Amino acid sequence: MATKKMSLRHEFTKGLVKENPVLRLMLGVCPTLAVTTTAKNGIGMGLAATFVLVSSNIVISLLRPVIPEKVRIPAFITVIASFVTIVQMLMQAYLPDLNESLGIFIPLITVNCIILARAEMFASKNKVLPSIVDGLGMGAGYSATLVLMGAIREIMGNGSIMDFKLPLIGTGTIEPMLIMILPPGGFFVFGILIALAQKLSEHMDKKNPDAAIDDSCAGAINDKTACLLCGACSLHQGMDEAVDEMREKQDKDGGDRS
Amino acid sequence: MKEMLIILFSAILVDNFVLSRFLGICPFLGVSKNLKTAMGMSFAVLFVMVVASAITWPVFNLLLFPNGLAYLQTVIFILVIASLVQIIETVLRKAIPSLYRSLGIYLPLITTNCAILGAAILNIDQQYSFPEAIVNSIGAGAGFMLALFIFAGVRSKVDHADVPKFMKGMPITLVSAALVAISFFGFKGLIEKLFG
Numbered sequence: 402m403a404t405k406k407m408s409l410r411h412e413f414t415k416g417l418v419k420e421n422p423v424l425r426l427m428l429g430v431c432p433t434l435a436v437t438t439t440a441k442n443g444i445g446m447g448l449a450a451t452f453v454l455v456s457s458n459i460v461i462s463l464l465r466p467v468i469p470e471k472v473r474i475p476a477f478i479t480v481i482a483s484f485v486t487i488v489q490m491l492m493q494a495y496l497p498d499l500n501e502s503l504g505i506f507i508p509l510i511t512v513n514c515i516i517l518a519r520a521e522m523f524a525s526k527n528k529v530l531p532s533i534v535d536g537l538g539m540g541a542g543y544s545a546t547l548v549l550m551g552a553i554r555e556i557m558g559n560g561s562i563m564d565f566k567l568p569l570i571g572t573g574t575i576e577p578m579l580i581m582i583l584p585p586g587g588f589f590v591f592g593i594l595i596a597l598a599q600k601l602s603e604h605m606d607k608k609n610p611d612a613a614i615d616d617s618c619a620g621a622i623n624d625k626t627a628c629l630l631c632g633a634c635s636l637h638q639g640m641d642e643a644v645d646e647m648r649e650k651q652d653k654d655g656g657d658r659s
Numbered sequence: 660m661k662e663m664l665i666i667l668f669s670a671i672l673v674d675n676f677v678l679s680r681f682l683g684i685c686p687f688l689g690v691s692k693n694l695k696t697a698m699g700m701s702f703a704v705l706f707v708m709v710v711a712s713a714i715t716w717p718v719f720n721l722l723l724f725p726n727g728l729a730y731l732q733t734v735i736f737i738l739v740i741a742s743l744v745q746i747i748e749t750v751l752r753k754a755i756p757s758l759y760r761s762l763g764i765y766l767p768l769i770t771t772n773c774a775i776l777g778a779a780i781l782n783i784d785q786q787y788s789f790p791e792a793i794v795n796s797i798g799a800g801a802g803f804m805l806a807l808f809i810f811a812g813v814r815s816k817v818d819h820a821d822v823p824k825f826m827k828g829m830p831i832t833l834v835s836a837a838l839v840a841i842s843f844f845g846f847k848g849l850i851e852k853l854f855g
Contacts, residue, residue: 427685430685430688431681431682431683431684431685434684474770479734479737482737482738509682511776512776585838588836588837589833589837592834592836595830596830600825
C-alpha cells in the first residue's frame with residue numbers, strides 16, 4: 402500500500418518540474434507561446450487542457466483492451482477531439498470572454514502534443530487511477546507554466562496582474578515594455594524559462610542522482626513513431642536521425658505502416 | 660484580385676503563421692537545424708495545407724453548417740486531415756515514387772501539426788470564400804516556409820557562436836526566434852502602403 406501511494410505521488414509530482422511537459426519535454430509549445438499574454442488566459446488554457454487531458458486519459462485507459470494497435474493513433478485523436486468539442490461548447494456558453502481571447506487555440510487543443518503523448522505513452526499502458534493522476538500532474542505542470550509565463554508577460558508588458566494595475570509600472574511611472582505581450586516577447590520569456598528549468602533540474606539531479614532521467618527524450622516518450630507524430634521529440638534528438646530511423650523502419654515494413 | 664493579394668501577403672508576411680500566430684512551432688524549432696530537412700518539411704506542409712483547406716471548406720460550408728452540425732467542426736476536421744494525410748501518402752507512394760522519397764517521410768509528422776488544423780479553422784472563422792480560403796492557405800504555407808528558411812540560416816550561425824552554458828540549446832534558439840519575430844514587425848505597415 403505504501404509503495405502504491407508513493408508511486409501515485411510520483412506520477413503526480415513528476416509533471417510539475419522533472420517532466421514538466423512544456424519546459425522539459427517541449428510539448429504543447431504553440432498555445433504556450435500564443436495565449437500567455439495575460440495570467441488569466443494562462444489559467445483558462447491550462448484548465449481547459451487539463452480537463453481534456455484527464456478525461457481522455459480516463460477514456461483511453463478504459464478502452465485500452467478494445468482499441469486495435471494499428472488504428473490507435475486515429476482512435477486517440479477522435480477521443481481527444483470529442484472532449485475538446487465539449488470544452489469548446491462549455492466555454493462558449495459560460496466564459497464567452499475567455500473563449501474570445503483564447504480563440505483558435507481552444508480547438509487546437511486537439512493537436513496539442515501533450516495530450517496525444519500522454520495517451521500514447523501512459524494511458525494506453527496503465528490502469529485508470531494512475532492515468533487520472535498522471536493527467537492531473539501533467540495538467541498541473543502545464544497550467545503552472547502557463548500561469549507563470551502569463552504573469553511575467555502581463556507584469557512586464559502591461560503593468561498589471563490578473564487585470565489589477567500594479568503600482569509604478571501600471572500607472573505609467575515606469576513605461577511597461579509592450580514587446581513582452583507581442584509575439585517576440587513570448588519566444589524570449591519562454592527561452593529564459595527553459596534555461597531556468599534546465600538549471601533547476603540539473604541542480605535536482607545533483608542532489609538526487611538516482612532520479613536523473615535520460616535527457617535525450619526525457620523518459621516520457623520512448624516510442625519513436627508516436628514521438629515523431631508531433632515532431633516535438635525532434636527537438637531533443639535531431640530531426641535528421643529521427644527521419645533516417647523512420648525511413649529504415651518504413652522500408653522494413655514494406656508498405657503497411659501502422 | 661486586390662483582396663486576394665492582400666490575403667496572400669498578410670498570411671505570408673504580416674500575420675506569419677509561425678512568428679506571429681504561433682502555429683506550427685514544433686516543426687519550426689525541430690526541423691530548422693538544416694536547410695534540406697527544412698525544405699522537405701515546408702513543402703509537405705504547404706501541400707497538405709492547401710489540399711486540406713480545399714476539402715475542409717466544402718465539408719463545413721456545404722455539409723456541416725447547413726445541417727446545423729457546426730459544433731462537429733473540430734472532430735470532423737481532424738479526421739479529414741488524418742485520413743487525407745494517409746491517402747496522400749499512399750497515392751504518392753504508388754504514383755510518384757520519386758516525390759514520395761523526398762516528401763513522404765514528413766507526411767505522418769504533420770497530421771498533428773497545428774498549422775494544418777489551424778489554417779482549416781481560420782478559413783472558416785474568417786468566413787473566407789472558397790478562392791480566398793485557398794489563397795490564404797497558400798500564403799500560410801509559404802509563410803511557414805519563409806520562416807523556416809530564415810530561421811535555418813540564423814541557427815547555423817548560432818551553432819558556431821559562443822553561447823553562455825546555461826543558454827545552450829533550446830533557450831538560445833528561442834531567443835533568436837524572438838529576434839527573427841521582431842524583424843517581421845518591419846512588415847506591419849506593408850499592406851496599407853501597398854494596397855491602401
